[in-house]
Amino acid sequence: xxxxxxxxRHKVTExxxxxxxxxxxxxxxxxVFWYRQTMMQGLELLAYFRNRAPLDDSGMPKDRFSxxxxxxxxxxxxxxxxxxxxxxxxxxxxxxxRSGQGNTGELFFGEGSRLTVL
Amino acid sequence: xxxxEQSLFLSVREGDSSVINCTYTDSSSTYLYWYKQxxxxxxxxxxxxxxxxxxKQDQRLTVLLNKKDKHLSLRIADTQTGDSAIYFCAESxxxxxxxxxTGTRLKVLA
Numbered sequence: 001x002x003x004x005x006x007x008x009r010h011k012v013t014e015x016x017x018x019x020x021x022x023x024x025x026x027x028x029x030x031x032v033f034w035y036r037q038t039m040m041q042g043l044e045l046l047a048y049f050r051n052r053a054p055l056d057d058s059g060m061p062k063d064r065f066s067x068x069x070x071x072x073x074x075x076x077x078x079x080x081x082x083x084x085x086x087x088x089x090x091x092x093x094x095x096x097x098r099s100g101q102g103n104t105g106e107l108f109f110g111e112g113s114r115l116t117v118l
Numbered sequence: 119x120x121x122x123e124q125s126l127f128l129s130v131r132e133g134d135s136s137v138i139n140c141t142y143t144d145s146s147s148t149y150l151y152w153y154k155q156x157x158x159x160x161x162x163x164x165x166x167x168x169x170x171x172x173x174k175q176d177q178r179l180t181v182l183l184n185k186k187d188k189h190l191s192l193r194i195a196d197t198q199t200g201d202s203a204i205y206f207c208a209e210s211x212x213x214x215x216x217x218x219x220t221g222t223r224l225k226v227l228a
Contacts, residue, residue: 004160031214042220043161043206056215091160097214105149105210109160 002026006092006110014118018080021113024073025094032075033093033107034060034067043091049075050097082117089114120144122219124207129225136194138222140207143188147209150183152192155204155221164205165192194224202226 005024013019025032034046047057047067057067064083069075079086093107121143130136142150148169153161167174167181167190174181180193194201207219 033216035218043218045215045217048215050214093160093216095214095216104163104166105214106151106163106166107153107161107216109162111158111160 002108004092004094004108004110006090006113008113009111010114010116012116012118013082015083016081017117018078019082019086019115019117020079021077021090021092021115023075023077023092023094023110025075025092026108027073029094029096029108031095031097032069033095034075034077035091035093036088037091037112038088046077046090079115082115084117087115087117120209120211120215120217122207122209122217124205124219124222126220127223127225129227130197131227132197132199134197136192136197136201136224136226138192138194138205138207138224140190140192140219141188142190142207142209142217142219144209144211144217145188146211147188149210150181150190151208151210152179152181152190153206153208153218155206157203161206197224197226199226199228 033048036044046060052069089112091112093109095107151166152164154164155161178195182191204221206221
């Protein structure tokens, strides 16, 4: 049963600490997205990759956030230093970029990493 | 830039129809989606529509697309308590950049 796996599921940390969230996309998918969900802002796109190359990270605060795909099976989102306003649920999603008929472009989401920064 | 807007809350009685609305700004959107998020879980695709279609029906779900007004709606017939969730509208264009709305929290009253 193919699924997107995210770790950790929950993280509580203190302000100023580094936080790294990891995502294993579904094998064979060539796009990976990072979203942040808060009650106030809804679902914000932070970054997305196609074939491991970053295509858009304009939604990400560059001074403290970084996103990478060291290989096709791993995507990381790092926050350094973390701040209380970073508290949110972070979702990773993967999909297959459309090419021709038959591909709906569906995104498959992980269960999220709930981050609390004290 | 691209933007997708939805109302935040909707409350309906069990057995009634629910209609969730969405507006988007990107005229180059080629695919439009509805995702469902249950408590503590990630989003799951509910249904989708191509931009060259006006309507799509899938069992209790009906999607209507007004491309001129950039308006998308999701109708759930015979709404059940199990339909209580957050529903997200999303659009995707040729660059495959996925933009989601803020989500509509549907509450079904027994």
